[in-house]
Amino acid sequence: MKVKVISRSTDEFTRERSQDLQRVFRNFDPSLRTQEKAVEYVRALNAAKLDKIFARPFIGAMDGHRDSIKCMAKNPNYLKAIFSGSDDGDIRLWDLASRRTVCRFPGQQGAVQGLTVSTDGSVLVSCGSDCTVRLWNVPDANLADLDSLSDNSAKTKTNSIAWNPMEPMNFTAANEDCNCYSYDARKLDEAKCVHKDHVSAVMDIDFSPTGREFVTGSYDRTVRIFQYIGGHSQEVYHTKRMQRVFCVKYSCDGSYVISGSDDTNLRLWKAKASEQLGVVLPREKKKQEYLEAVKNRYKHLPEVKRIVRHRHLPKPIYKAANLRRTMIEAERRKEQRRKAHSAPGSIVTESIRKRRIIKEVE
Structure with a gap:
């Protein structure tokens, strides 16, 4: 007669303090776990449902502009800083952590159509309906005085502007005459036409820092997040008071999304609707990673796929x-x-x- 005895060391399985976690022995032999797939399927189903229950993407609104917000720009030197421009010519620098205005850039006449920041984060360039391109000194951490470096009168209204990451002193502006002009920050009076085929424009789109997702804002008053290679939107954000969305941006760390709309508000959203903010314990992080892996494993099954794709729309x-x-x-x-x-x-x-x-x- 054979007798199988389980031998375990008391020192290894006894907690030294009452706060320590109880060590549990698990045998992962497939022959002993005949219901493994069924159990994991139920866990994937519950994880998909819990994501919908705990989805609270909206963090807060930043109020201060008096007209529609048309453009935004990120500062590469500070993760929690973002610039915004509105139709009344108001340009503001916001602190995302406190959701308040840090400083304002007065002097732009007419609507602000485009904003961009230099690669070193020291110069802000604005363009607008007053046919001018202006350069501003970006304040540092101690909020130094603002100075308008220089401006340039364009022939037609400028709709958007972007800094060239390959050439630190060059930026390009798109005008209403269907042309794009290249500027040198040291010689604003000399504009070179570099593109003549521009025939239409889009509202706004911005890629995440990883390049795997992008966010869009549209006239239907929603903010949508798409996978780069996917078809349907994986997140749809909206509120009752939010109007047409003119500009959207990812934060520099990819954790948040900022949207500017026609109701004069900037709104801060979580990039992942059900993500838990704050400090996450290592054990909680491992559990979240496991549930995410289980969902990806069973996402092709009809019930899990239906729950994951379902979105509440206005x-x-x-x-x-x-x-x-x-x-x-x-x-x-x-x-x-x-x-x-x-x-x-x-x-x-x-x-x-x-x-x-x-x-x-x-």
């Missing part, structure tokens, strides 16, 4: 999406009926049209 957006879906379906049925009741070759489809264009080019 009623106008929900109705507009249904109407758009109905219109697309009606157009598809109409095209199918035209093909069925027409002579062969009389209707030029999109694929045939593309093949004809390729042959003409060749």
